């Protein structure tokens with residue numbers, strides 16, 4: 001619960017002077033993500049830089065230091081019947097706000113309740129010059145200057161150390177129900193898409209082990225009427241199911257096999273393969289568990305209109321994030337140069353060439 | 355830093371373009387160039403060297419390559435409805451009009467997405483998708499005219515943003531041409547991508563980073579029902595509190611708009627929507643969703659307004675009534691245009707809690723400088739559109755108006771807001787950028803720009819002030835309290851004014 005900005009800036013300046021790259025660490029709950037990094041690099045630890053800076057429930061805006069644990073944010077929001085609508089996965093007690101934005105991780109409600117990238121309003125960031133900068137703001141609409149805040153989503157800290165994040169938050173729905181039905185994958189994907197095209201209060205759709213899970217949330221009357229219309233078996237303890245999906249605690253995720261994350265056209269037909277599939281986000285996010293060749297997975301993702309990453313496990317010395325086109329690669333390299341000319345932040349974490 | 359402005363012979367360049375573009379679409383004569391002089395903010399005018407209207411991406415690519423080679427500035431243009439002089443031409447540059455790219459390429463009903471060319475009008479997407487019960491969310495008031503390419507470049511918003519998001523929230527992928535004429539796609543058919551979010555960076559970049567050549571947007575299912583509650587209040591403060599109370603109730607309205615006393619009177623005189631003209635503030639709260647949900651929430655909103663002391667409450671019970679209640683708000687700008695020869699539309703965002711304070715201060719300043727101001731407000735997301743009423747034929751009045759407008763934007767920053775919510779910086783608000791950003795931040799913006807456009811030939815002089823400009827502005831601000839006379843003079847140095855125009859927003 002402290003503001004250690006000065007200390008962080010000093011560390012960056014020292015690293016710059018000594019040309020010693022840094023490993024940015026928040027809660028350490030996502031160390032498994034990205035490429036394997038040299039653990040002997042000095043740490044730039046944000047965990048101490050924590051605490052809610054301001055929270056105005058009627059403005060739907062919350063600002064917190066980047067090292068603030070998600071649990072602390074969610075507790076404060078719950079007291080006002082609000083939530084982080086992007087349902088960030090918590091891979092441990094320590095999961096922080098900054099790490100969530102850097103990895104751009106959102107939970108089951110993402111297609112309907114937006115992503116962390118969508119909800120971010122502004123950030124503060126220490127760049128590779130050791131400058132502490134502020135971009136965006138604490139208001140819903142702001143088009144002054146380039147959108148540096150959202151640029152961070154998915155950059156895995158390669159552009160700088162975020163110290164503060166402002167977010168749009170949303171009220172919790174009054175009512176939630178989950179319907180389950182038996183169905184095979186192909187049929188589930190088409191049902192998910194058909195339902196998403198209807199103006200009904202759907203907020204999650206997932207397929208696992210030949211079961212289709214549909215979550216409805218909103219006004220009581222609307223949820224009940226839709227549940228009656230769509231039918232299906234009511235899932236007991238539905239909250240536990242969605243929480244375990246969100247935090248990857250379902251049995252599907254507890255495997256030694258490499259875990260792949262596909263972000264694709266929600267209607268895409270994906271090949272059978274020998275491992276297991278879990279479909280989330282109404283078809284737009286697919287998890288695959290099984291050994292595979294990275295380049296082949298990229299081809300599969302491309303054919304499905306999207307991208308893939310080797311999310312967990314497997315060979316983390318090669319590339320783990322879908323390769324950008326040559327032109328997009330050049331732009332990312334130039335942006336890296338624009339923020340971090342000495343290559344101080346998280347070398348090699350996102351791509352081998354950065 | 356930039357080799358923009360290197361002299362190139364107009365006719366020679368036109369000849370080169372005419373080799374691969376229909377000669378009719380390479381415009382080089384003064385008369386035909388005229389309509390391209392400005393965007394929706396007509397006080398800023400500039401005649402371009404050339405205007406080209408390519409019909410294929412390959413042609414646009416070729417134009418960029420040649421301009422890049424010759425160091426000729428390129429200014430992209432959609433429908434020219436922008437309100438910050440973002441599409442104002444460069445005198446030694448080429449206007450790259452995307453008007454011919456007006457085809458909807460695909461409506462993917464099942465995946466709820468549309469693939470469109472950048473010159474497609476915003477409303478045309480919803481019209482095309484409507485047959486399948488879908489629509490495109492962001493709905494700027496200019497939606498019958500403005501293009502999706504312009505929307506991407508400005509990150510445009512609309513009345514339904516609080517619930518359905520801005521342009522940036524409704525894009526899946528964007529195809530681009532870089533300043534060198536290189537093609538690339540940002541985003542995908544999926545919801546998330548890996549690596550830095552270049553698509554987000556591109557959105558709202560005002561044509562400074564690349565040319566949008568194709569866009570894949572998300573489509574939403576049309577709500578079953580929408581109903582609107584109109585409520586009059588005897589003070590802005592109470593109306594502002596009512597907005598907070600709706601949100602505290604856990605309701606996110608589809609649209610939530612506020613108008614102040616001046617705007618109510620003007621709109622009612624114009625549209626006869628049945629607004630309470632004695633009210634000091636008016637709220638329009640639209641709830642959409644399933645019929646059950648709308649029913650439940652409309653009841654809640656009505657009783658909340660009454661409890662909080664609304665002086666009048668009316669709810670639409672059919673589409674005709676709903677349209678009538680919105681009619682006043684939708685015609686607020688032309689309505690204000692009727693009570694004043696000219697008006698200037700501002701676009702700041704503030705934390706909603708600061709509304710009463712900001713309006714009170716604005717009133718005080720309005721009296722001080724003798725210019726009336728009417729306010730319409732996207733109350734849900736804190737986006738304020740003060741309309742300053744003036745007469746451009748009165749010498750000095752435009753300058754006074756601009757100084758008042760600048761003062762309002764700086765007030766927005768002071769209370770924790772920003773200088774532009776949806777209209778962009780362009781040329782118009784470049785002077786206020788240093789109020790929101792310090793030199794290191796501005797410098798970081800320049801380094802981003804250089805990563806995309808090292809020679810600085812894409813829409814030069816817009817969006818981000820040079821550090822020298824920042825220093826100038828700051829030292830002038832220190833010396834001069836920006837009120838009427840002095841500030842007017844100072845602004846007169848910033849640019850050549852064209853005819854004082856009508857500003858719609």
Ligand SMILES: Cc1cc2nc3c(=O)[nH]c(=O)nc-3n(C[C@H](O)[C@H](O)[C@H](O)COP(=O)(O)OP(=O)(O)OC[C@H]3O[C@@H](n4cnc5c(N)ncnc54)[C@H](O)[C@@H]3O)c2cc1C
Nearest residue numbers: 432433434435436440494495501503504507511561566776
């Ligand atoms: C009556 C009226 C009401 C309005 N209401 C709203 C509103 O409610 N909400 C709102 O947000 N805005 C509003 N606007 C402002 C304006 O309509 C938007 O900014 C709109 O997005 C501009 O689109 P355009 O096609 O007219 O772009 P233009 O004005 O032609 O260009 C705008 C900017 O985009 C760039 N650009 C255009 N096309 C491309 C491209 N293909 N690639 C790269 N850059 C490009 C230009 O260089 C310029 O910087 C309103 C304007 C008017 C006149």
